[in-house]
Amino acid sequence: MADPRGFITTPVQHPVRRPVGERVKDWKEVYPQRVLLPFIQQQAGRCMDCGIPFCHNGCPLGNLIPEWNDLVWRDDWADAIERLHATNNFPEFTGRLCPAPCETACVLGINQPAVTIKNVEVSIIDKAWDAGLVKPQEIERHSGKTVAVIGSGPAGLAAAQQLTRAGHTVAVYERADRIGGLLRYGIPEFKMEKRHLNRRIEQMRAEGTKFRTGVAVGQDILASQIRDRYDAVVLAVGATKARDLPIAGRELSGIHQAMEYLPLSNKSSEGDFVNPPIHAKGKHVIVIGGGDTGADCVGTATRQGAISVTQIEIMPQPPEDRPAGQPWPTYPMTYKVTSAHEELSILETGGERVYAASTTEFLGDENGRVKTLKLTEVQFANGRFEPVPGTEREIPAELVLLAMGFTGPEQDNGLVGQLGLELDERGNIRRDAEFRTNVGNVFAAGDAGRGQSLIVWAIAEGRSAAAAVDRYLGGNSDLAAPIEPTTRQLLV
DSSP: OOOTTHHHHSOOOOOOOOOHHHHTTSOSOSSOOGGGOTTHHHHHTTOOOOSSOHHHHHOTTOOOHHHHHHHHHTTOHHHHHHHHHTTOSOHHHHHHHOOOHHHHTOGGGGTSOOOOHHHHHHHHHHHHHHTTOOOOOOOOOOOSOEEEEEOOSHHHHHHHHHHHHTTOEEEEEESSSSSOTHHHHTSOTTTSOTHHHHHHHHHHHHHTOEEEESOOBTTTBOHHHHHHHSSEEEEOOOOOOBOOOOOBTTTSBTEEEHHHHHHHHHHHHTTSOSSOSSOOTTSEEEEEOOSHHHHHHHHHHHHTTOSEEEEEOSSOOOOSSOOTTSOTTSOOOOOOOOHHHHGGGGSTTOEEEEOSEEEEEEEEOTTSBEEEEEEEEEEEETTEEEEOTTOOEEEEOSEEEEOOOBOSSOSSSSHHHHHTOOBOTTSSBOOOTTSBOSSTTEEEOTHHHHOSOOHHHHHHHHHHHHHHHHHHHHSOOOSOOSSOHHHHHHHO
16 A cells, blocks of 8 residues: 555645636646646555555546555656556546546545545656656567557547557558547647647557548448458447537527537647637637536637637536435536636636526527527426426527537448448447447447447447457457456446
């Protein structure tokens, strides 16, 4: 264990975000360089000898959290990154983007603030990169087998890296112009600067993974051609079919899906153009949806110079403390103030988070652009949300962003139909406990088979699918799989 008395003597301490007035003027991450934080080792020392580390259960990757907490406390950063990489290909991604279900499962969190696991994790990998401890792995043997991975988000990248390291020849196909999937074009720079993604891609290239950008499988090339060309195919195309809001006025211009808006902002950060075609400057912005994607839209609109930003959520405001019906070690739905929400205070006419409200209609101007949004308060009754009489109101809306989640993989891009893939009752690609679809050598991993989920689940599924593919190609596998088939069936 780490410091035997650390959980008693060391108070919890979190990293401090950069001042709001400073960070909204740029697109850099809201936290300063984390590996320089002087208290990380002391925070790692709060990890206690709890007997059964429930943080393992909370983490889909099965990260060896107590082990690398102890190593950090002992100032052994080289062994710490070795233990971290044993279960997680990309801790710099999860350390910045994962909501840390491991922390809500921390035994110390029963009656004290939990160990700040996520901060320790990202400090380990940042320090490892700075110290030159992250290098391409040499491939000891080549199998002669070929694998195509379709999609380059976290699931696809994890599967590709694992399969490359197993000795297979791997090519990653991505329809966008750059590798990374939602990591590249869905996550704003202020949450994760793309330099972290770029250096991982370079590491993978050095290990032998091939990347094919600008290729939409099912459109630019037949899916059947890919299947015939490779010994195995891994579908990691995500769940990118966005949920829509079919109400009066939806056809007005100025109403966009979040994943139409966010990628353009990221492309601007990549230098593709000065100002993206969809821009919030000088506008009253409405974000419909209270999740992480909605918060990303809030932070982006604020940096672009919106006059006001209102975020609308149909669910009631969650409590600040763990609800009785969501006991430890489950992941509780509690009220969170993200960095983007902190920044609402600087807007010209302020910002607002509206709960228990539903949009009923969009109203436009004479040019067909959205101008006003009608909403009403709602309450849950008779198994559904019902409007509360007398609570209707209108708010200005010159840019509306729909961030209401995703309903599964796209089915109109040719991929599903050309391969003859079966879908489950939720519209996801059906696969068995070994991640195999109904089509011989085709596997599905991540959101494409699981449905919209967390980045840590995507990486875990990518690793597990890679182990399944390796077994399929060679009869057995030395790849570590965080989700064993029987366990995965229980967790889905």
